[in-house]
Amino acid sequence: MVSLKEYIERAVNEKFALGAMNFNNMESLQGIVEACKDERSPAIISVSEGALAYMGDEYTLALAAAAKKVHPQLFLHLDHGKSLEICKKAINMGFDSVMIDNSALPFEENIKLTAEVCKAAHNKGVLVEGELGQIKGIEDNVEAAEHHYTDPEKAKIFVERTNVDMLAVAIGTSHGAYKYSGEKTLRFDILEKIEALLPKTPLVLHGASNVCDELVADFNRYGGELIEASGIPEELLQKAVREHNVVKINTDTDIRLAMTAETRRVLSENKNEFDLRKFLGAGRERVRSIISEKIRNIFYSNNKI
Numbered sequence: 001m002v003s004l005k006e007y008i009e010r011a012v013n014e015k016f017a018l019g020a021m022n023f024n025n026m027e028s029l030q031g032i033v034e035a036c037k038d039e040r041s042p043a044i045i046s047v048s049e050g051a052l053a054y055m056g057d058e059y060t061l062a063l064a065a066a067a068k069k070v071h072p073q074l075f076l077h078l079d080h081g082k083s084l085e086i087c088k089k090a091i092n093m094g095f096d097s098v099m100i101d102n103s104a105l106p107f108e109e110n111i112k113l114t115a116e117v118c119k120a121a122h123n124k125g126v127l128v129e130g131e132l133g134q135i136k137g138i139e140d141n142v143e144a145a146e147h148h149y150t151d152p153e154k155a156k157i158f159v160e161r162t163n164v165d166m167l168a169v170a171i172g173t174s175h176g177a178y179k180y181s182g183e184k185t186l187r188f189d190i191l192e193k194i195e196a197l198l199p200k201t202p203l204v205l206h207g208a209s210n211v212c213d214e215l216v217a218d219f220n221r222y223g224g225e226l227i228e229a230s231g232i233p234e235e236l237l238q239k240a241v242r243e244h245n246v247v248k249i250n251t252d253t254d255i256r257l258a259m260t261a262e263t264r265r266v267l268s269e270n271k272n273e274f275d276l277r278k279f280l281g282a283g284r285e286r287v288r289s290i291i292s293e294k295i296r297n298i299f300y301s302n303n304k305i
């Protein structure tokens with residue numbers, strides 16, 4: 001059985017990425033798992049603190065265990081842990097990796113707390129993702145009004161002093177469905193500087209859904225009102241994976257959009273429908289198809305097991 005650490009090292013060398021897909025209920029998870037199975041792809045299944053609170057610890061663990069039984073190359077990850085306590089809780093629950101997000105704290109405090117999490121996690125063979133810089137947008141308990149791009153020099157100090165296994169960088173991606181109002185770019189110049197100083201450090205992109213037009217159109221066609229939603233263009237994500245050390249790409253918004261767009265479609269086309277399996281099942285199929293596409297076209301992690 002290949003470990004998460006091995007997959008991440010392979011991903012740096014072979015230039016592919018692991019999708020880190022957030023789930024909030026059984027159907028969204030099933031869609032993700034089936035896609036990974038279809039594509040023979042390893043992947044990370046993520047829960048935020050909010051998702052953990054929503055599903056509850058027991059259901060979260062049981063769902064993740066079922067997912068791993070169906071497809072063993074899945075790894076359970078805590079997304080945006082805000083404290084040592086929540087990270088320790090996830091470590092003790094048997095998560096494969098945790099993210100400690102102290103990016104809003106002053107640099108020295110971020111280093112200190114991240115290093116503490118690393119110590120606790122590494123003792124139990126759990127990997128840690130830290131974050132430096134701030135990603136614009138809103139996601140559960142994470143909110144930032146502006147981009148604060150990662151400072152490459154600080155990134156080097158941060159990685160060396162904390163011992164993190166993965167580093168989330170801010171280069172212009174955003175949380176949520178409104179990622180751009182102007183020109184759609186990412187700061188590849190910053191990424192290059194980080195990689196020059198940290199050539200083997202696995203990097204992570206948050207807020208990297210591509211919010212494709214087709215999903216938004218379907219969402220709106222059946223009564224939604226997501227006006228001017230926009231995501232990260234596929235070509236920019238492909239470049240980040242193929243030419244850089246981005247090995248974990250977080251995807252939450254697209255999964256939410258797929259579930260909701262299909263639910264809206266089924267319910268508005270069938271006004272008398274109240275069988276949950278009909279609309280949640282349709283959502284699950286849409287999640288499966290968008291994740292399959294991402295695996296093949298953005299993560300390039302198909303046939304990696």
Ligand SMILES: [Zn+2]
Pocket residue numbers: 080139175206207250
């Ligand atoms: Zn995030």
